[in-house]
Amino acid sequence: MSPLSLRAERATLGYGDHAVCTGLDLDVRAGEFLVVAGPSGCGKSTLLRAFAGLLRPSGGAVTAGGETITGPSPDRALVFQDDALLPWRSARRNVELPLAIRGVPRNARRAEAAEWLARVGLADAVRRLPRQLSGGMRQRVQLARALAGRPRALLMDEPFGALDAQTRAAMQRLLLDVLADAPATVVFVTHDVDEALLLGDRVVVLGRRGVALDADVPAAPDDTLRARVLAALGARTGEEVR
């Protein structure tokens, strides 16, 4: 399955009458790792929900691979910041979920789920319930569950936002590592500038009036780009920038 391109064209996104962002234009190239940063309430999560098909734009269009997104699809997996694992299912049974939906027979999906968990370093935790796992482990299960569905695009909403610095760094390495074997377009939302520059091929800063900065990240990012991102995030949001 080839990575999927995503696109927002003059998109107005919001809930009910309340538009979070209006007339947003954004192109996500197939296979790239795009990091979206921006102050709270500028529509980062809303944009991801629209790409996931959980939210219809009230104006403009949101497309995947050139086709209008009309609803959720296993092609586009969403990894949530808060705990989206089903608490009554063990780690393995959570990872089995996309496989069961796809109709993979029981034994095959058990084996495959166990493989994915081993891939994210949780071979020993297959039988544990989410509440028996640490925050970092739960996010690894979520990542394994998303990847088990073999998505062509991975939408990640501050997936490591609630983790401590050390766990976070380990998760960032793991993510890049796993993506090397399972290529997908990634849209990754974060508040953290360093995380953005470390992970992204490209970084976009969303402001109240659409895209405030759109820059490719070089292999060895210099302080100039960091300064530009910080400037785009604006002094007012300084407290959110680590």
Add this chain to the structure above:
Amino acid sequence: MTLALDEPRAAAQERPAPKPRKRGSRRLVRAAALVAALALWHLLTAANARLGLRFDRLPGPEDVAREFGRQLQTGQYWQDVAQSLVRIVSGFALAAALGVALGVAVARSRWADDLLSPLLEVVRPIPAIALVPVAILLFPKNEQGIVFITFVAAFFPILVSTRHAVRALPTVWADAVRTLGGGRARVLLSVVLPGILPGVFGGLSVGMGVAWICVVSAEMISGDFGVGYRTWQAYTIVDYPGVLVGMITIGVLGRVTSGAVELAGRRVTRWLPGEEER
């Protein structure tokens, strides 16, 4: 410097935490409380006390115990118990199945909500026991009427708690399943039904309590058998120890069935946080 650091520790030593009584001694106190109540009952009835309340007419614990022992050896007692249990179990099972099904339907489908909710809201405030005349008219057999009353009694608490549990489910679980490719049926089976169990079991516990109230009342009004019928029967033939035996039997049966519901509830909601210690 070291002195200052040591100070809080010294202060803590001065006020030791109250020592929790040991488990065994607590049990002893609890048992003693029961024994004391029995002794008081015995004293009041043996002395034929009339302290505003007329204990001279109330049978004492010995009379009740003797009567209980006698009844336990009769086939009739066990037939009554079995009859009441069959009524409770069938009424309650119907209420659980329909209450959960309709509760989920009303909470998840606008059509079901518009079609069913007005009717349900009109009937809900009527106490199930007030439906006895209607049940007698509607059902050809007495038995069916009593099961119907029991069903109605348990149905509404189960329906209401199910509906609430569905509406209170965090949307993130359903969103996660949908983005993994799951449709409505998959969300229902994998998210809604397991997710509402804690709330549903709350309703089942309440439902079981009300079901007993209503089965006993219905038996008293229109039964031919059953613990409630036998208790009322004992009263009409001035067999007061028999009345108390009936009451105690109802209490024990209620406790056992509620305990069974609670146990089942804990079994299926082991995933809840904080259930480890249980």
